Amino acid sequence: MEFLSVISSSVWFAMGGAFSIKLLELAELHKLPAVERPDLKDWVYWVPFVVLPILGGGLAYVYVSSDTFLSPILAVNVGVSAPLMLRAMAQASPLEKSVVNTPEGA
Template sequence: MGTILTQPVLFAIFGALAVKLLELAELNKVPKPERPDFKDWLYWFPFAVMPFLGGGLALMYTSSNISLQPVLAVNVGVSAPLILRAMAEFNPFQPKAIATEPGA
């Protein structure tokens, strides 16, 4: 197996990092008292985790022989937290409750 930093993985990392950079760029619109504490490491933690998740998800796709073109790889990176959260919440072994109207 070659390097894991393939083009789709790098594009996904870029997409995930771009989301965080856009959030940072938007902070100029937030009043100073409401801005986050930039000295707190927890503020900067997502800047490392998000690209890792985005790149990891792209790696899972490409390892499954799914071709990711650059724009799709960026989209995977941007949406990685949502995709992974949905995967984590889905339990195929848990029966779905059927909602019925009272008196039906």
């Protein structure tokens, strides 16, 4: 339990921000037709409820570790936007290198 007390409050706020996004998605499920609703008994559906707060808290930890002050509202913003930022960074540098073949004389 000592580990939990060492974590900065900014990290907790960021984790809460990321978790709140998933709760909002869950709250909006009633608007979907019954056939389009996910199977809530499937454990795979609940994985993002664990992974996204870890990503949000991890990004806030990187900020705090680099001596950046995160106010509570900024930490929540980091947590909310962490999945989007990480997805954008992953798509910006793809793992596969693409080769472009240009015709002669082009």
